[in-house]
Amino acid sequence: MNRQQIETLLPLLANGTLEGAERDEVEAAVAEDADLRAELEALRAIRTTMQSEETYSPGEMGLARLMRDVGEQPASAEPAMKTVIRTRIWQAVAAVLLVMVVGQYAFQMPGDTTEDGYSLASGDEAGRVSIAFVPDATEEQIRSLLLQAGVEIVAGPSAIGFYDLQLLEGVTPEQVYGILDNSEIVDTLNFPED
Amino acid sequence: MDAHAQLLTQVAHGDKQALAALYRALEKPVYRFIHSRLNDPFESSDVLHDVFMEVWRSASRFEGRSKVQTWIFGIAYRKVIDLHRKRVQQDVTDDIPEQEDDSPDAATCLAAGQEAEHVRHCLGTLKDDHRSAISLAFYEDMTYAEIAEVQGVPEGTIKTRVFHAKKLLLRCLSGRIDRRVPA
The missing domain is CATH 1.10.10.10 (Winged helix-like DNA-binding domain superfamily/Winged helix DNA-binding domain)
Incomplete structure (x- = not known):
């Protein structure tokens, strides 16, 4: 384990969740290094301070409000099958679109890429994929769409709500276009043309 | 099955008392998490309410692949992001800004x-x-x-x-x- 890996695990040593061989290794490193000991002490102090803060939550008032509103709505969930079916249809349509767009679009990577997969600010603006979502789109819907399309947000939102996207490894521009362009939660999609 | 999972199973069957018990068990930490991100007690209370309404509606969709507590914190995490998105204030990039502490207070x-x-x-x-x-x-x-x-x-x-x-x-x-x- 190198020093950065040790430092990465210090918060878990501070909160008591680090276990087994990792814990032994981090503790051994801390015992030999005064800087690591100081950082661990600081993290423990931060944790103690955070946990000792009084929280004034809604308590019984919030529960009363919840029980009132729950009384107006049945405890029902949309069947999981509905999501599955929709995904299959969606995937089928996306596959059709994929065939249609092959050869029409080429994707340019947005500038240099760091080891973490995020683009640098000096990336080529013209080659960027940017996207805006409909106002009612939830984070869960957006995250699900981005995961399905194989892209990640690297910048945004802009003042008018655009996010810059980058393809994950092994994903083709055609696949991404097919999925994003067909989504109901995408308001605007700017895809670079070759 | 842990106590929270047992309660959630009952919630999925429409048991309001189980929902109340789950609320009492997790309301404080979930509220604290929401408040740490919004820093507004009124908005935080509203989001907490939305979170447990979502628990009520979605309990039957819990698949048991994580702890109930983690699942509920996940709902809270997404609710706050939705709130941020509506305000178009959130910066979802993962770059590390150079920040200076210039707070007047x-x-x-x-x-x-x-x-x-x-x-x-x-x-x-x-x-x-x-x-x-x-x-x-x-x-x-x-x-x-x-x-x-x-x-x-x-x-x-x-x-x-x-x-x-x-x-x-x-x-x-x-x-x-x-x-x-x-x-």
Whole structure:
């Protein structure tokens, strides 16, 4: 384990969740290094301070409000099958679109890429994929769409709500276009043309 | 099956008392997590309400692949992001901004010797993703795997977020301490 890996695990040593061989290794490193000991002490102090803060939550008032509103709505969930079916249809349509767009679009990577997969600010603006979502789109819907399309947000939102996207490894521009362009939660999609 | 999972199963069958028990068990930590990100007690109360309404509606969709607590924190995490999105205020990039602690009330906090104020202030300088990760690690004592479950990202991303967040937090705190002692 190198020093950065040790430092990465210090918060878990501070909160008591680090276990087994990792814990032994981090503790051994801390015992030999005064800087690591100081950082661990600081993290423990931060944790103690955070946990000792009084929280004034809604308590019984919030529960009363919840029980009132729950009384107006049945405890029902949309069947999981509905999501599955929709995904299959969606995937089928996306596959059709994929065939249609092959050869029409080429994707340019947005500038240099760091080891973490995020683009640098000096990336080529013209080659960027940017996207805006409909106002009612939830984070869960957006995250699900981005995961399905194989892209990640690297910048945004802009003042008018655009996010810059980058393809994950092994994903083709055609696949991404097919999925994003067909989504109901995408308001605007700017895809670079070759 | 743990106690929370048992309660959630009952909630899925329309048991309001089970929902009330689950609320009493988790309301405080979930509210604290929401409030740490919004810093507004009224908005935080509304989001907490929305979270448990979602629990009521979605309990039958819980698949048991994570702890109930992690699942509910995940709902809270997404509700706050939705709120941020509606305001178009959230910065969802994962780059690390160079931040300086130039809060006008820093001197007041330091004079009062209120450590909690310092920590709260410095947490407030972090981006939402980073603040959430630190909050879950230190308020709720979650592992990186659990935090990743809540935020819906790979564990490696959480390691990176916490690593940078703690650096920024320590830098901010040491900056405030340095300014307390005039040269």
